Amino acid sequence: MAFIDARQIPDGTELTPDLAIIGGGPAGIALALSLANTPIKMLLLESGGMEFDAATQALYAGEETGVRYIALDATRLRYLGGGTNHWGGWSRPLDRIDFERRDWLPFSGWPFPREDLEPYFARAQHLIEAGPFLYDKLAEGVLPGPLLPLGKGGLYNSFFQFSQWHGNPQHLPTAFGHRYAEQLKRLPNLQLMLHANVTGLRLAKDVRWLDHLDVATLSGRKFTVKPRHTVLACGGIENARLLLASNDVIAAGVGNQNDLVGRYFADHAIPRDNATLVLFGGEIAGYYKTTKDAQGAHFRATISPTEGFRRERQLLGALITVEQHVELDALGRAAVETASGALGIDASDSHAYSLGVGLELAPDPDRRLTLTDDRDALGMPRLKLNMTIADDDLTRYREVLNEFGRQLLASKAGMMRIDRHSRAEWLSVMDWGNHHLGTTRMHDDAKQGVVDANSQVHGLANLFVAGSSVFPTYSASNPTLNLVALTLRLADHLKGVFR
């Protein structure tokens, strides 16, 4: 069935699907695909169209305070496919430790272990088109060049895999909207509506049931959707906004009885050029600096703290990447000469590289989204983000770098310079992953989480949340693979709900 244009829906219409999916990003599309050919009549409501539109994108504008962050209308895209329209395809599954409650990390832990998500990784990997699910197993096979010899220690060679849309001549990462449009049109149990903005989640009087959704278009049409069940899949920022803004019955907003919605916002901090790596004996293998192909995967190596090291030293996730070749200054050359001489190593063919990293931030309830008095073109309150990064987050990463430097010297492979020291220096090179996490966190206890282990909003029997906003802790791994896997798990749960 062709996609429906919401601007053609008559005012006052009431639609009654079994399941409403709000948002056509990777979570919404993965959910629709995984519920294909079931008796569940789905309606997917996407705010945008098939391409970027400035007026629709402007609905995302908001304010930021605190640590410098990306403008709220620049860090995401509001048309079918959502964030996958501008993602880099970087993929890596969460580790076991990321699901664990750690006494030394407040607010950590998922309500289920990684094993519960594992059955869904293979299908998620298929949907994002990142090749065979290998990741760290790549180290066991043939690679185009040697692994960095790290010896014994807290860091190891790990791997990203990359989404590649093979139907695209440039092999760009899979943009879910365009990639799956035809497939979605063929689903007999799906209606997909473009230009349909959900502006309110309206509760029944007993506040235990979501009664209907208010929908509006930028052209001025208004209608309602009265589904049996609803999945909110608008991304880590907009999910919180819609819940908070739906405050006509519960003043704090839907699902926000315990003042958790919008709190614990997180992204992956990416301080550029934060350290310099020197290898004594020649160039590093190309797959550390850029993507390469091996074993059927498009991949790139990263250096990461092991789970054991993270537990022992109370560290967060960090995925270090080798960036560019750099020239050393006189002191750098002297340091290499001194260290290699003392270790009895010939460093006449040494090479230096700048390092980047993706960093996990500790959950922080004050890193949060709140509503402002400003309103968008549809009358929805805009958001303000208070962004924070703790000194501890940076200190923990420094410990990772110290261990990296130690391992390089101990294995007589190279050495390390740490290039950022003060908080101001770190912040001056800070970039962000555009990964919006944690704002509707998952926890068994309604006082500590917005949704339960099945992604159902606590206290509301027919409202679920999909996407990385439910991640209570998230490591440094890019979220798309993981949120798609979690969505497939939600799809299985919904099949049971509708049975």
Next chain:
Amino acid sequence: MNRTRRNVVGGASITVLAAAALGYEGWRHFAKHYPPTPYDDLLSLLSDREAAKKVGRAFLATNSGFVPAHAAAALRHRIGAQSLDSVLKDELTRGNLIEAGHWLLPQTLVGLCALAAKT
């Protein structure tokens, strides 16, 4: 050995000796020489004293309390009869690294560099 052969061997020997003498003088002239210090037993462990001095100066720029005599005593105690390689290996296993000019280096090596910078 006939006379001609004796002349050739003698001439060659003189040439070799002259070349060796020239080489020695050249080395004496061009190679860096350092006046004797009370720490030569330690400084001789460094493969390149000029490079070490640069590293040492970078360390001293942010560590003002360095007293060469005390540092030398501590280094001698730490190294003892071991080779430098063995000492560094032990420090790297234990994670005894410090920064010199933001470069992560074994503590003993940085101590030697700082000593070199003070001489």
